[in-house]
Amino acid sequence: MFGFSRWAALATALANTAPGQRHPDLLTTPTELAALLRAHDEPEPVEVDAADLRDALAAREAFNGVFEAASEEALAERLNAMLASSARPRLAAHAGVPLHLHVDAPGSSWGGWLAASGAMGLALLVAEHGVGVLGRCAAGDCRDALLRVGPGPARRFCGATCASRVRVAAHRAAAQGRSGSPAAP
Numbered sequence: 346m347f348g349f350s351r352w353a354a355l356a357t358a359l360a361n362t363a364p365g366q367r368h369p370d371l372l373t374t375p376t377e378l379a380a381l382l383r384a385h386d387e388p389e390p391v392e393v394d395a396a397d398l399r400d401a402l403a404a405r406e407a408f409n410g411v412f413e414a415a416s417e418e419a420l421a422e423r424l425n426a427m428l429a430s431s432a433r434p435r436l437a438a439h440a441g442v443p444l445h446l447h448v449d450a451p452g453s454s455w456g457g458w459l460a461a462s463g464a465m466g467l468a469l470l471v472a473e474h475g476v477g478v479l480g481r482c483a484a485g486d487c488r489d490a491l492l493r494v495g496p497g498p499a500r501r502f503c504g505a506t507c508a509s510r511v512r513v514a515a516h517r518a519a520a521q522g523r524s525g526s527p528a529a530p
């Protein structure tokens with residue numbers, strides 16, 4: 346639960362708070378950042394201030410750059426730039442939290458923690474599964490970042506909502522094509 350998969354999921358969720366065609370900016374207050382962290386099982390105390398938010402927004406931009414990288418070289422370069430700010434890995438035991446790994450510099454803001462941990466999470470996933478593990482939703486009006494982990498065919502959509510929206514639109518277009526075709530004489 347406190348492994349690198351959670352870091353990668355957090356990095357992806359953070360990237361997807363950026364404003365897009367389907368939603369406005371979802372990360373504009375420290376409260377929203379705290380909610381994002383809690384939604385990914387970050388144990389209390391989750392106390393977030395304006396500096397944390399500022400650093401998280403910088404990390405968000407960097408993560409979106411990683412997901413948009415056009416080549417393996419660009420992807421490595423962007424993740425390496427983020428990893429450069431991480432620290433020597435160390436196991437930590439906070440009261441009430443299972444033993445877990447820290448790769449952020451001691452005293453990092455929440456944003457710094459997200460950048461260092463998320464970059465490590467994504468780097469480990471890419472090294473394990475290949476660059477195809479990082480994807481974008483196939484819905485043209487969404488394009489949210491997604492992780493293609495787990496068995497089965499590669500994920501195309503960020504979720505069921507996008508998958509069904511695209512399917513319904515395709516059916517409609519096909520039906521319209523049929524009814525709009527010239528009638529046989």
Ligand SMILES: [Zn+2]
Nearest residue numbers: 482487503507
């Ligand atoms: Zn989507």
